[in-house]
Amino acid sequence: MIPCPKCGSPTDPNAATHNLCKNCSSEPSARERKKRNIVFCGVCGRVRIGGKWQSNLSFDEFIQELQKQGNIVSRAKDRLVYEVIDSNKKTLIQYQLKKSLCMNCLIQKNDSYLFEVKIRVEGRAMNPREAMYLMDSIRRTCLESLDQDFVYRFSKNKEGVDVLISSKKLAEQIVGGLKKKFDGRLTQSFKLVSEKHDRTRVFKTTYSYRILSPSVGSVYRINNHLYEVVRVENGEVFLTAIKGRENMVFTKHELISMYKSNKVEVLTQQGSIL
Ligand SMILES: [Zn+2]
Numbered sequence: 472m473i474p475c476p477k478c479g480s481p482t483d484p485n486a487a488t489h490n491l492c493k494n495c496s497s498e499p500s501a502r503e504r505k506k507r508n509i510v511f512c513g514v515c516g517r518v519r520i521g522g523k524w525q526s527n528l529s530f531d532e533f534i535q536e537l538q539k540q541g542n543i544v545s546r547a548k549d550r551l552v553y554e555v556i557d558s559n560k561k562t563l564i565q566y567q568l569k570k571s572l573c574m575n576c577l578i579q580k581n582d583s584y585l586f587e588v589k590i591r592v593e594g595r596a597m598n599p600r601e602a603m604y605l606m607d608s609i610r611r612t613c614l615e616s617l618d619q620d621f622v623y624r625f626s627k628n629k630e631g632v633d634v635l636i637s638s639k640k641l642a643e644q645i646v647g648g649l650k651k652k653f654d655g656r657l658t659q660s661f662k663l664v665s666e667k668h669d670r671t672r673v674f675k676t677t678y679s680y681r682i683l684s685p686s687v688g689s690v691y692r693i694n695n696h697l698y699e700v701v702r703v704e705n706g707e708v709f710l711t712a713i714k715g716r717e718n719m720v721f722t723k724h725e726l727i728s729m730y731k732s733n734k735v736e737v738l739t740q741q742g743s744i745l
């Protein structure tokens with residue numbers, strides 16, 4: 472009998488176990504080995520777990536979580552060995568690290584947003600102050616919705632503001648906010664952008680919102696006659712014919728619903744929408 476080199480208890484010499492006693496030599500076999508893949512986004516660092524990109528778990532946070540429950544034995548560029556000890560059982564997990572591109576980063580890279588909100592002021596180009604105001608309020612809507620997983624960007628042009636966005640829910644929230652703040656006309660259009668392997672067709676949805684804010688000096692065409700807005704007062708819009716002397720009065724509400732049903736054509740719009 473010789474002492475076990477690890478625990479010192481008497482044991483028979485055994486070259487196969489390097490003279491370890493029965494207890495100590497059985498330890499390594501109690502170690503379970505597992506292999507797992509971990510996919511993370513090479514751009515934003517998000518981790519994919521169970522096929523789903525985690526909106527609030529980055530690769531670094533994932534590592535921190537691991538360290539709370541076990542030890543990282545080794546770490547290389549594409550591999551991470553992790554050890555968890557649970558009721559005296561050791562489990563070695565080898566994570567294969569795979570870099571990929573998450574849905575959001577892919578959309579940003581390819582500019583393949585599936586929803587678009589185009590905002591225009593009817594009858595004229597949007598002025599910079601109006602554009603700033605609209606973008607600020609949309610930014611606020613997006614900040615309030617950070618629990619949703621989306622990406623967006625603005626595209627400003629001389630006509631107005633376009634919002635490109637990956638989330639239908641948020642696009643509709645933005646449209647809802649516009650409807651609440653401004654009178655206008657909403658149209659929706661769809662464009663086929665791609666076809667998946669299973670032949671599902673993918674469409675891009677465009678919401679177009681044209682704001683009408685009746686104001687003095689604006690010129691409308693109604694029943695093929697031109698009218699100028701001469702007064703807006705207490706929710707009523709006073710119009711006078713440009714040729715002739717005919718006067719008309721509509722409530723703002725009437726005028727907006729005529730506009731929505733294409734009975735009013737706006738040639739120029741004066742004043743600010745703000
Ligand atoms: Zn021993």
Ligand SMILES: [Zn+2]
Nearest residue numbers: 512515573576
């Ligand atoms: Zn990403």
